[in-house]
Amino acid sequence: MEKITTVLFDLDGTLLPMDQDLFVKSYFGKLAEKMAPRGYDPDGLIKAVWGGTAAMVQNSGKSTNEEVFWNFFSGIYGEKALRDIPVFQEFYEVEFQEARQVCGFNPLAAQAVALCRELGLRRILATNPLFPSIATESRMRWAGVSPEDFEYYTTYENSVHCKPNPDYYRDILAHCGLRAEECLMVGNDVSEDMVTETLGMKVFLLTDCLINKEGKDLSGYPQGNFEDLMTFIQKLR
The missing domain is CATH 1.10.150 (DNA polymerase; domain 1)
Known part of the structure; x- marks a missing residue:
């Protein structure tokens, strides 16, 4: 199994708990x-x-x-x-x-990002780039993380595709010089985030604010809460 070098995190409903x-x-x-x-x-x-x-x-x-x-x-x-x-x-x-005020907060979100840093993993914020950077950076801070925690984050200014288009993820891979096989995507939206599996990425479905609009079978996905995610990441190392 290829070694994971990079973790991509979704933001809304993943690092930042929310009812969309x-x-x-x-x-x-x-x-x-x-x-x-x-x-x-x-x-x-x-x-x-x-x-x-x-x-x-x-x-x-x-x-x-x-x-x-x-x-x-x-x-x-x-x-x-x-x-x-x-x-x-x-x-x-x-x-x-x-x-x-209508968003939640989970201190384990920042802990999961910090764990990746401690393990020497690259960190990318792969949030659907529908917002300007000022709004994306604000939502990061609401989640207890900061722009400095990530080497790259997507906004509507720097992106030319959106989720669930796989080309959105291909753009990130190209920008950061990565191969899909060395990446783990963490997200809460089955359609938008787990599509990365088709590119060859490993995935983890965060179920705290799960979105499964198409009613897909979830049994094949590694999944759970932030504690489960951190255990999963440590095992990948």
């Missing part, structure tokens, strides 16, 4: 409140953000996710949307931070 529906409701509610005085109808705004998100998920790789999102969004709202980018940026710096 509750988080999205809080996030969108705060965004709509922020942008209403700028002339954005709440329902229309949320529909446009979902549309931009879908466009990023379908990204063919020719543009960054950031470019794809704003192309879609400005297609609805015109130049006004591009002029308001600083206001959206301010939202992530200020109001978005309140969404932390």
